[in-house]
Amino acid sequence: MLKMEISQVSIHNCEVDTKTKLANDVMRLLQVRDKNEGMAKDWLLFISTTPKFKSLRPGEVYHAFKMAMARELLDAEAKEINLLPELSINTTSKVLIAYFEWKKTNPEYLNGKETLLKLKEPTGPTEVQRLKIRNEFLESVFADIVEKDYSTDAWLLYDELEEKLALTKPEKIKKYNDQLKIHLVELKKEIQTAGNKKHHVEIYNTVQNKANSGKWIGTVANKCKSIFVSDYLKQFKSDLETFKKAING
Numbered sequence: 001m002l003k004m005e006i007s008q009v010s011i012h013n014c015e016v017d018t019k020t021k022l023a024n025d026v027m028r029l030l031q032v033r034d035k036n037e038g039m040a041k042d043w044l045l046f047i048s049t050t051p052k053f054k055s056l057r058p059g060e061v062y063h064a065f066k067m068a069m070a071r072e073l074l075d076a077e078a079k080e081i082n083l084l085p086e087l088s089i090n091t092t093s094k095v096l097i098a099y100f101e102w103k104k105t106n107p108e109y110l111n112g113k114e115t116l117l118k119l120k121e122p123t124g125p126t127e128v129q130r131l132k133i134r135n136e137f138l139e140s141v142f143a144d145i146v147e148k149d150y151s152t153d154a155w156l157l158y159d160e161l162e163e164k165l166a167l168t169k170p171e172k173i174k175k176y177n178d179q180l181k182i183h184l185v186e187l188k189k190e191i192q193t194a195g196n197k198k199h200h201v202e203i204y205n206t207v208q209n210k211a212n213s214g215k216w217i218g219t220v221a222n223k224c225k226s227i228f229v230s231d232y233l234k235q236f237k238s239d240l241e242t243f244k245k246a247i248n249g
Contacts, residue, residue, distance in 0.1 A: 010136055011047055011061060012054035019044050022058040023087065026065050032085045043087040051147060053096050055140040064099035073098040078193035104152050104219070135244075141233070142243045149234045155225035157233075157247060165228055175224045180211055183220050 011019065023040040047053045047061060067073045068081045075081050075094050083091060137153070144151035158165075184207065191197075191204050210217055236246040 009057070010055050011058055012049070013136075014058060018058055019048065022061060025062055027087060029062070029065055029069060030083060030085050030087070032087065036087075039087050043089060043092065046089050047092065047096070051143040053093075055136065055143065056096065060099070061096070064095050067099065067102070068095045073102060078190055100152070104223075138244055138247065139240065142237065142240055145230055145234050145243075146237050149237075150226070150230045152223075152226055154227075154229035154233065155222040157229050158225040160247065161229055161232060165232055167228060172224070175227065176220060179223050179227075180217065180220050183217070183223070184208065184211065 009018075011022070020040075023044055024035075027035055027040070047056070053061075064073065065083075068083055071080050073081060073095065075098055081091065081094050081098065083095075137156070141151040141154055141157070144153070184204075187204055187207060191201060207217060233243065233246060236243045
């Protein structure tokens with residue numbers, strides 16, 4: 001999934017043919033019998049111009065719907081998303097928001113994204129591609145911070161900005177402990193809502209045991225980093241260039 005995702009341009013910048021193929025693929029997945037060209041155009045316009053969604057790759061959008069069809073994504077109330085045979089903008093928002101939530105805690109995705117953004121592979125992209133990926137990422141973080149003063153992906157900038165953040169060790173520890181408590185409460189609530197399934201309970205017990213033994217929980221640490229970085233960067237959200245300069249120097 002990750003290779004498919006990172007090989008594509010964002011839905012906002014991709015070619016018309018790619019967007020059309022995405023709409024057709026999703027309609028086929030949803031088993032839409034009466035394909036409506038106007039409905040497809042409205043749907044594509046929505047996801048390619050909405051700040052929250054336009055940085056997604058076409059492969060991600062399709063994968064999100066595929067996961068929703070397989071009941072692997074839950075809505076904001078931890079319920080399965082009801083998918084009808086149509087390109088519903090309302091349903092699409094639920095699916096993509098649920099996909100964002102899934103990305104926050106999926107280790108494979110997070111590790112892959114971190115590797116991509118650090119661009120350390122010797123056979124990685126060209127310098128032009130590196131700059132393009134970097135700019136798209138910063139634009140995505142900027143859009144999140146403009147909209148809600150917080151970006152879940154901001155933790156990927158933590159190492160670059162750590163000196164500017166000027167955080168003390170007690171501040172870091174307090175933030176981690178606070179977020180750990182919140183994480184455990186939210187995780188327990190999700191498990192109860194999902195029916196206390198054995199697999200979910202095992203995940204919770206593993207996290208709880210790690211917390212009790214003082215082991216670092218990566219998801220919580222990254223959430224703290226995102227909060228610290230977002231709090232710092234929101235003072236530069238007046239325009240994109242000012243925002244980039246605050247990061248790039």
